[in-house]
Amino acid sequence: MTRRVFRLQNTKAGIMMKNIKIVGICGSLRKDSINKNLLLHISRNLPENYTFVLADLSEIPLYNSDSEEDLPQAVKGLAEQVKHADAVLISSPEYNSSVTGVLKNTLDWLSRPIVDTPLSNKIVAIMGATPGILGTVRAQLHLREILFALNAQIIRRPEVLIPHASTKFNEFGEIVDERAVVVLKQLIEALVEEIKRSKQ
Numbered sequence: 001m002t003r004r005v006f007r008l009q010n011t012k013a014g015i016m017m018k019n020i021k022i023v024g025i026c027g028s029l030r031k032d033s034i035n036k037n038l039l040l041h042i043s044r045n046l047p048e049n050y051t052f053v054l055a056d057l058s059e060i061p062l063y064n065s066d067s068e069e070d071l072p073q074a075v076k077g078l079a080e081q082v083k084h085a086d087a088v089l090i091s092s093p094e095y096n097s098s099v100t101g102v103l104k105n106t107l108d109w110l111s112r113p114i115v116d117t118p119l120s121n122k123i124v125a126i127m128g129a130t131p132g133i134l135g136t137v138r139a140q141l142h143l144r145e146i147l148f149a150l151n152a153q154i155i156r157r158p159e160v161l162i163p164h165a166s167t168k169f170n171e172f173g174e175i176v177d178e179r180a181v182v183v184l185k186q187l188i189e190a191l192v193e194e195i196k197r198s199k200q
């Protein structure tokens with residue numbers, strides 16, 4: 001079974017220091033997901049020496065501890081991607097006041113085996129968009145707790161909560177809301193700063 005991975009490179013030959021790798025995880029499998037569009041916005045605006053890979057969660061099975069000894073191929077692939085990434089960026093819708101099942105299932109896989117889990121000490125930034133009024137705040141509070149349990153290094157500020165999303169993207173899925181663009185820029189700055197700090 002082949003895994004499809006959406007690859008976006010923001011590199012320019014010849015400039016730079018080491019290539020920095022970011023893995024994007026979207027809590028929605030929807031083709032036109034607004035949360036995927038948030039990740040794509042970030043990928044287009046990262047510094048040039050950054051590479052962004054959007055993880056493909058479509059083949060990740062439901063978690064089953066019977067498979068822990070021999071992890072499913074899609075899970076192994078994702079775990080490797082995350083292990084080798086300098087940081088992970090999660091964008092998720094809120095479902096019934098929490099994270100989506102897709103995201104929780106993925107994080108459960110990434111939390112095993114208990115020793116040397118891919119997200120342990122990993123820099124993780126989170127964000128979310130919804131057509132609703134609360135901007136995914138309830139999901140993000142739960143997500144922070146889950147990431148805390150996984151010993152991830154969560155970026156605390158800015159909190160990227162995008163409510164009323166139906167008015168903030170154009171027909172091509174690009175963000176047209178100035179305040180959202182500003183906060184996403186602040187998130188990139190915080191991420192870059194944290195990665196720099198981790199390499200000192």
Ligand SMILES: Cc1cc2nc3c(=O)[nH]c(=O)nc-3n(C[C@H](O)[C@H](O)[C@H](O)COP(=O)(O)O)c2cc1C
Pocket residue numbers: 028029030032033034035036092093094095096097098129130131132133134135136
């Ligand atoms: C099962 C389900 C539960 C939902 N629960 C919430 C919710 O609690 N809060 C909210 O703001 N939106 C909720 N929504 C609406 C989603 O925010 C909306 O479908 C959003 O577009 C999904 O994000 P996506 O475009 O990235 O797939 C729910 C949608 C579904 C399908």
